Amino acid sequence: MHKDTRQYHKAxxxxxxAICDLLYEVITESLPEAEHKIWHxxxxxxxxxxxxxxxxxxKSCVRLLFWSGESFEEPGLPKEGGFKSAGARYTSVxxxxxxxxxxxxxxSRDIQWDYKNIVKRKGxxxxxx
Numbered sequence: 511m512h513k514d515t516r517q518y519h520k521a522x523x524x525x526x527x528a529i530c531d532l533l534y535e536v537i538t539e540s541l542p543e544a545e546h547k548i549w550h551x552x553x554x555x556x557x558x559x560x561x562x563x564x565x566x567x568x569k570s571c572v573r574l575l576f577w578s579g580e581s582f583e584e585p586g587l588p589k590e591g592g593f594k595s596a597g598a599r600y601t602s603v604x605x606x607x608x609x610x611x612x613x614x615x616x617x618s619r620d621i622q623w624d625y626k627n628i629v630k631r632k633g634x635x636x637x638x639x
Contacts, residue, residue: 514548522567528603529572533565536608540615562618571599574611582617586610 511519511534519530530553537555538546544555544562554564561577579587579596586607587596600606 512547515546515553518548518553525602526567526572529600529606530565530567532603532606533572533574533611536606536611537563537615540612541619557619557622560622560624562622563615568599571601574598574600576614576618578618578622579614581621582614584610584614584617587614 515534519527519534522530534553537544541555541557541562544557546553546555548554549556549561549564552564552566555562563574563576565572565574567573573590575590575595575597576582576587578594580589580594582596584596587598589595590597
């Protein structure tokens, strides 16, 4: 685990840390080719410089976010914010379904919108895959 990610986890309450530890484990196992780092204050994974998945501690839960998740067409991933993002929210490690998570992570590799160049394109997203 990268030292910045370890620091992020270390600052969490035990239940939130357990959720993030499990998410980290499954994400890194499922996307071994992805680069990960702390980006905008929380752990995010990138493929070829494009953000794919990340998680962050919100006031009431831990949010798992897939930047292109709306295109996955998964009922367990409601739309989050603008653009094409979708995510899941957890308050307990028992709520994480590893089978679903692995399927979503596979889709995150196969279905991507170009967030890397969104500023250059003045807010317009283009489908990569």
